[in-house]
Amino acid sequence: MKMFDNITKRSFGFNLLVIGGLIILMGIIFFLSLGFLTRHGEEVTVPDVRGKSIEDATSTLEALGFDVEVRDSIYIDTMRALLVYEQTPERGDVVKSHRTIFLTVNKLVPPMVPMPDLEGLTYRSAEMTLRARRLNIGDTIYKPDFATNTVLEQRLHGKPIKPGTEIPEGSNITLVLSSGTGSMENPVPETVGMTYLEAREVLAASNLNIGTVLIDGGVADTLGAFVYRQSPPRRNGLGELNMIRAGESIDLWLSATKPVTDSLGTPPPPPPASEY
Structure with missing residues (x-):
């Protein structure tokens, strides 16, 4: 009560001066501590x-x-x-x-992603598709085919891989690409008398494709069936070798029985068609 009486007995101006001084002092203390509070300079x-x-x-x-x-x-x-x-x-x-x-x-373990379907895509489209799945292009293998620079096959670790198969992210995918039809002509290989499996291997080794395959009745095992006719044949009607470019196709006719061929490996001509 005595302190309050002393304050009230002083003039209003004095009290106002004291309050102003206190405000200034508090402001100085605040700004001096601001650097510490905000770690200024650290x-x-x-x-x-x-x-x-x-x-x-x-x-x-x-x-x-x-x-x-x-x-x-x-x-x-x-x-x-x-x-x-x-x-x-x-x-x-x-x-x-x-x-x-x-x-x-x-990451320690790569996540699994589904293998996309790349067959039929251009190389550029296949590359973009693989990158979107965080997959990489490994080796590129070229085979003659009409559709230049398109994907013919997709492989992982040297084996074909089906679309949708779960594989580790970052895997290297080998692409088999078409190089277009070859410019050089080579003799047509002879497949008559071979099994269909053997004929496929011979044509693949020559970078040729299998076109239409016509199968006679009675064939139970297609791979073991025999080729009795092919188009184009190895020789033309004059006995000259027919020529073919890499990447082109040969049509095959299959039968359950092995055809009889002459010493040149050529089957006898087919019998004339019956006239009705």
Whole structure:
């Protein structure tokens, strides 16, 4: 009560001066402590921890006063597992200490993705499709075919792979591409008297395709059936060799019985058609 009486007995101007002084003093104290409260001047340059293990990256960052948090993971097939792929803030950024640095690390196990259907696509379209699935193009093999630079077959580890098959992300896919029809002509190979399986191998070795396959009645095993006619034949009506380009097709006629051929390997001419 006595202190209150002393305050009230003083003039209004004096009291106003005291209040103003207190406000100024509090302002000075606030601004002097602002640097401490906001850690002004405690700025650190973010180091580059990309490519380091999680343990090494965390140790490096925490030694500089940063907090560390693994935010995401990604799979890069050319990078060892559990290494730092990306960081936020980036290297070289100047930030305040005790800032949280977010890390993206490379996965230990690659995720599985479905194999797309590439057959019939151009090389460029196949490449874009594979990249969208995080798959890579491995070897490219060219075979003669009419549709130049289109995918004839897709392979994984040297074996054909069906669309939809689950494979590891980052796998290398081999593409068998068409090189177009060859410009050089070679003699037509003789397949008459061979089994269909043998004929396929001979034509494939000559970079030729199988066209239409006509099968006679009574054939139970197509691969074991015999070729008794082909078009174009090896020789024309004058006995001269017919020529064919790589990538072209040969039609085959199959029968359950092996045809009789002459010493040149040519079957006897077919009997004339019956007239009605």
